[in-house]
Structures are given as structure tokens and as C-alpha cells.
Amino acid sequence: MSQIFRKPVPIHIIYDLLDIVYNNEFSSDYYIFTISSYKKLCYNHHDTVFLSQIAPYYYNSKLYYVERQHTYKTFCTILRQICKINNIKITTKTTYYNSSYYMDYYIERKQHERKQMDDTTNEMEINKETETENMNSVV
Numbered sequence: 236m237s238q239i240f241r242k243p244v245p246i247h248i249i250y251d252l253l254d255i256v257y258n259n260e261f262s263s264d265y266y267i268f269t270i271s272s273y274k275k276l277c278y279n280h281h282d283t284v285f286l287s288q289i290a291p292y293y294y295n296s297k298l299y300y301v302e303r304q305h306t307y308k309t310f311c312t313i314l315r316q317i318c319k320i321n322n323i324k325i326t327t328k329t330t331y332y333n334s335s336y337y338m339d340y341y342i343e344r345k346q347h348e349r350k351q352m353d354d355t356t357n358e359m360e361i362n363k364e365t366e367t368e369n370m371n372s373v374v
Contacts (some may be wrong), residue, residue: 242291252285265341273307
């Protein structure tokens, strides 16, 4: 398992956060999380909601990752941890912004789509089975 998480953080939590940041405006394959994205999150207080959602998944001894005062760097550490536990591909690119170097994170979104498609497919299959059972019981 993991030495940080009690159980894996559900994948939808990170994708819901990224959807909020980008309002469904993203490149075809990746979400791009930058210093501007982080500032937008903090300004709208979505970061605190996200951190409160993931806190129950951390071991008590590792809660300092969630509870400390966050910077872009520490927040990205949490994103990387969640991506790693969920096998989400994440790549970086270094950029220069306001006399400082920052890492831009490219977070794969294909896996999220597959999961949604799988969930939809499973629901459709369950509905078909239920309809078939109902038709058989009527006849």
C-alpha cells in the first residue's frame, strides 16, 4: 500500500478539483496545473475544500501534509502524491515567472475519462439486466 495514505484517494476528487480550476477548458490529453491555477484555487477557497476532502485518507502521522500552511510547492506535493497512488501520469516543465522558477504540472486526464466511461457502461449493463429480468418476470 502506501506509507502516506490509509486507503487510496478516490480519483474523482483530484479531477473534480481540476475541473473547477479549468471550467472544462483543457488540452485534449492533460490538465496543466501552474502557479496561476494555484492562485485561482486559493482566491476562490477551493483549496480548503479539497484539503478537507482528502484529509481522512491520510495517516494521522502524515496529516501535516494537509494541515500546514500551503504554498504552490507544498500543494503540488499533495497533487503528486495523489497522482502516484492512483497511477495517474504526471509530468513537469520548468517555467520562469516573476523572477522565480516554477514547475508546471501536466496531469493526464485520459484515465478519468476511461473511468467515467466504465462507470457509464456498467450502469447501462445493470439497467439492461434489470429490464430483462423485469420483462421475464412479467411474461
